Amino acid sequence: MNPVRYFVPFAAVRQQPTIVVDSVGLGAALTLAHWRGAATPGPLRDDTSAGSCLRALHHPATSGLEAQAVTANHFDVDGFVGVWALLNPALALRHEMLLRRVATLGDFRELDWADPLADTALQLVCWLNAEEKARFYEPFGAPARRRREDEASAEKFAWFLPRFAEVLENPAAGRAAWGPEYARVKAAVAVAQGPGTQRTGYADVGLVVVRTPGPLPYYALFGPTAGLDWVLSLYDGQRYELECKYTTWIDLESRSTLPRLALGPLAARLNALETSGQIWVADGPTDTGPLLRLAGPRKLSKAQRYADPDGRPIYASSIAPAAMEQEVLAFLRAGYANIQPKKYWTWAEVKATGA
Known part of the structure; x- marks a missing residue:
């Protein structure tokens, strides 16, 4: 007989036997x-963590799965789907x-648009996004x-779970909520496929270079990038961003990856070339999605960096697009010269590579 599970706040993880989803916690x-x-x-x-939860449902004898309480220390699409699946x-x-x-799609922003389930997946993610922001x-x-x-x-869990x-x-029941973002993403996908x-x-370093007229929502920009972990976006007007995807912050099960590299040396190299007066800055390798970009007058918050590229300012560089691509490629190839891809990198190993 399957246990009747219920959600508890993360602070209650040790008050009863608890399954911890998309998080880590003592006493799980x-x-x-x-x-x-x-x-x-x-x-x-x-x-994904939701994928682990779904696998667990196929293995009901798993030790600990008899626990009725379920928790997570944050709300996002992947974690929510995992918690909901267990309940x-x-x-x-x-x-x-x-x-x-x-x-x-929620965690990696990846989706095969030829997949028959792609549209419905996008609608559900857009519904979660819209209701989360509105409420x-x-x-x-x-x-x-x-x-x-x-805390x-x-x-959010209390509202979304039921x-x-x-x-x-x-999905049509949620159209009023998911419709606007869905339409925006689909229009951007048309641009991305145009x-x-x-x-x-550049599979040897896990890089994809995307040349497109202007910034796109992540679901359109990253959608077709499965199997690659770095995205260099080259926009018209010599506007650029380089991002290390979330796929290398977590432990991927399906494939090996190269470790993250610290972007500070690349930022320094670009600053030596930059004549616009702007400064190249980069997030550290333990950020969920390190971003290399020209800084503006105000530092972007984590929420702004996580939000779609078409919602933040991206500044013009003096560096030509071809030169930018070659600088990024040379940096990655030098950094990975003696490193082989593998699964389950530890943070200590990542830092030992120079990150």
Whole structure:
């Protein structure tokens, strides 16, 4: 008999046997997370935390799965889908393939637009995004409201958990919420798939270079980048961003990866070439999505960096596009010269490579 599970705030993790999703915590009866070094059982490892939860539902004898309480220390699409699946196992397994795509799109921004489930996955993610922002706060927005994410996110779970099933089974029920972002992303996908956009992949360093007229929403920009971990966006007007995807912050199960590289040396090299008066800056390698870009008058917050590129200013560089591409490629090839891809990098190993 399957246990009847319920959600508890993260602070209550040790008050009863608790399954911890997309997080790590002392005293967990079972951890189902793709975080680096998380104690997820080997047979349940997956690219997404939701994927691990779905795998667990196929292995009901897993030690710890008998726990009724479920928690997470933050709210995002992947973590929410994982928690919801554990609380609604029959419905989750019925929609497993769709939920896997929702989690992947939510966390990695990757989606094969030729997939028959792609449109529905996008609708569900847009519904979660829209309702989250309208009713609560944007991702990484808790600190600006002087709140702790592990506490504030419990309110999001309380609202979404009883409502998600209706939209999952009938996405049209949530059209009023998901419609605007869905339309914006689909328009951007048309641009990304059009003649004005070109992609060049450098598989040896996990880089894809995207040349496109202007900044795009992440779901359009990163959608077709599965298997690659660096994205260099070259926009008209010599505007550029380089981003290291979230795929190298977590433990991917499906493929090997190269470790992250610290972007400081590349920023220094670009600053030596830059004559616009702007300064190249980069986030550290332990950021969930390190970004290299020309700084503006104000430093971007984490919430702004996580939000779509078409919603933030991107400044013109004096460096020509071809030169920018070659500088990034040379930096990555030098950094990875004696490194082989593998699974399950530790942060200590990442730092030992020069990050």
